[in-house]
Amino acid sequence: MTLSVARNKRYEARKLLSNDVDPAMLKQVTKRASRVSAENSFEAIAREWYAKFSGEWVPSHGEKIIRRLERDLFPWIGKRPIAEITAPELLAVLRRIENRGALDTAHRAHQNCGQVFRYAIATGRAERDPSPDLRGALPPAGYSGSS
Template sequence: MKPDLLSDVQIRRTASGPQRQRLYDGRGLYLEMTPSGGRWWRFKYRFGGKEKLLSMGVYPDTSLKMAREKRDAARTLLASEVDPGVARKAAKASRAGVALDNFEAVAREFHETRQSEWSEAHSRRWIERLEKDIFPYLGASALPAISAPLLLQALQRVEARGVRETVHSLQQACGQVFGTASRLVELSETRPRTCAAHSSRFSSRTWRPSPSREPLALLSRPLLTIGAAP
């Protein structure tokens, strides 16, 4: 077994640079440092023949010792042929005790899975826009219950403020959420094992009926047609 490489002194002395950089510890754990000063623990692993990434917390709130403990726990799950990412989502759902298919729950899960791929600024703006303009109106609604008119009303509230750029960004964000949910529903119906490996939240038992296709059609329309809709 290779020894761990990082130390608290090394982390504190390493300054953020103009590009993202990684400080590798060992056995899949590393600290990702952003130009803006953010420091995120990541655990890289392989499951089912695919490379995956799991967030282990933010430094210094999550110390080096705590990050290593989380990594070791994840490796223990892997040794038992359990995907630690799927196990984490299932645990969160169990603790929350809320509906797993409402718009906010699905959007936040999508956001969590994309954080490692997006810039810190884009990740923050993406979720903040939904928290301000969509969650208060549609967040608690199950995706199958969200019709095109309901979604249109939410977007028109934003458009009334004269911020078309924000409306366009919200169109894209909502489209990502509905699109992801729709693809997972199709997987649950045609390839249940693949769907379960992708996310434990979207099993055929907890996801019925499929999200309406109406919002997807609305979100594919050009921005200028939103305000003109009857």
């Protein structure tokens, strides 16, 4: 750490103390909030949901679901806290799948998202499921786009 960086950190700590904020306590609270946020990410809850229910599925079905989650959803919304994901954000992810010509996969991903959100609600980590708001937003499966 350079001297100027150390001075800036000291200045920031003194500023916090002058506002009656303990810098060490703030660091602990921030670290804890970050950990809770990671535990409540879409990916963490989806993996928990998958682990809980995949034993009831035929192995090939479970493999398709986890592959769909890992390939099509986690890269875009996996790290986001599940309670903060909005319908437009979810639609943007589903449109990415649709735009590559995988409309059936987009519909299945939509279903899987709804299942994950409902699980998050049941376990107290989300207030609502934005997936029903997207009903009709994707063309029907099998739709070719031409008349």
